[in-house]
Amino acid sequence: MFVNMVNANCRGKLPLNVVLLAVLGSCLVPGCGPGSPVPSTPPTRMGVQKPEGAPDVQEYTAWRPFFMTDVGDVSGSDMIGTGFAFQLSEESKPVFVTALHLFGTGGGLEADIRPTELHDSIESTFLSDVFGATDGVKQIGAPYEPCDQAAEQKVTETDVVAFDLVGRFKPAMLELSEQSVQPGQRLWMVTAVFAGASPSQKCHALKVTDVEDGIIRYRFDNERLSLKATDGAPLLFDSGEVAGMHQGGSTDEKGVFGHGITSDVLRQAIESMCLEQEADRQE
Known part of the structure; x- marks a missing residue:
């Protein structure tokens, strides 16, 4: 409980x-x-990296x-x-x-x-x-x-x-977008990564390769990007609105690839949950 x-x-x-x-x-x-020593705080707030075209x-x-x-x-x-x-x-x-x-x-x-x-x-x-x-x-x-x-x-x-x-x-x-995700479109995964990019870089570019039944498949521009602890990260359009949620990925001989769901599917999932019922239970 x-x-x-x-x-x-x-x-x-x-x-x-x-x-x-x-x-x-x-x-x-x-x-x-x-039992392990407390690590020093990494300098994640110094020199925030923003790739060209990335949303604020x-x-x-x-x-x-x-x-x-x-x-x-x-x-x-x-x-x-x-x-x-x-x-x-x-x-x-x-x-x-x-x-x-x-x-x-x-x-x-x-x-x-x-x-x-x-x-x-x-x-x-x-x-x-x-x-x-x-x-x-x-x-x-x-x-x-x-x-x-x-x-x-x-x-x-x-x-x-x-x-x-x-x-x-x-x-x-x-903000969830009502715009549809299209193959060939650029999106941005928003989170801090553990390797392959500066820890202060908020947005990581990717190119959509396929969209079917609300599932997005894509490849990241950065072929060295680590996807550790990125599952659940928002995927944004250039506008900054949510295109979907990143849910996993891996690497192959071509680089780093991933998959996720569209904002429409994410919206449907939330609408299927009993938000008001949970609020009543906590009162």
């Missing part, structure tokens, strides 16, 4: 060392685990999720993904989204958590800014679950998980 690990009076921002000692009991920064990306747009579950935990030494926040409309609740497969054996847990088990299995979820704009971590609310069996299948197929945003934590909100 979801547990609020942070008092409401201090949920907005917690120093990293407080969370380490009082909440997770393990390190939330790369390369740090139990606000601070607090992309986040690393860490979580505690009844089948294992993911801490800072196990950075596995990225996520972002948006609203379906001005009237709807803001949500934080990432890839569902992170909450399973693919993310280092002992078992896969089914969409209908999310609320009871995930005890707490925290976020840290991927670009180091803040040295604190933010606790977010409970995960949303599908409303019925058909919705569960939709959520599973689309590989999306969404969380309630609570308290004073206000991440930058991206």
Whole structure:
């Protein structure tokens, strides 16, 4: 069952060392685990890199999720993904989204958590800014679950998980685009990478090779780009609107390739979740 690990009076921002000692009991920064030395902070805020033609990306747009579950935990030494926040409309609740497969054996847990088990299995979820704009971590609310069996299948197929945003934590909100993604189009994956580019570079160019049934396939311009902890990152048009969500990739003799879902599929996945029902359960 979801547990609020942070008092409401201090949920907005917690120093990293407080969370380490009082909440997770393990390190939330790369390369740090139990018994290992605390690494020095990388100079991610120096000389922010913006490729030509890339959209302007606000601070607090992309986040690393860490979580505690009844089948294992993911801490800072196990950075596995990225996520972002948006609203379906001005009237709807803001949500934080990432890839569902992170909450399973693919993310280092002992078992896969089914969409209908999310609320009871995930005890707490925290976020840290991927670009180091803040040295604190933010606790977010409970995960949303599908409303019925058909919705569960939709959520599973689309590989999306969404969380309630609570308290004073206000991440930058991206806007879902209604524009269709086309083969040959340039998009941008937004996150910090571990190798192949500057850690301060927010946008990484890619070219769409195929779009079918809401699945986007693409190749990155940078043939040396590391995709570690990029699953769940937003894919943006040049305009800065969300074209979709990156969900995985690998390398071959031609370079680095990836796949994800379109913003339309992402919207449908969120619409299949019981947002209002979850709000009533938390009251």
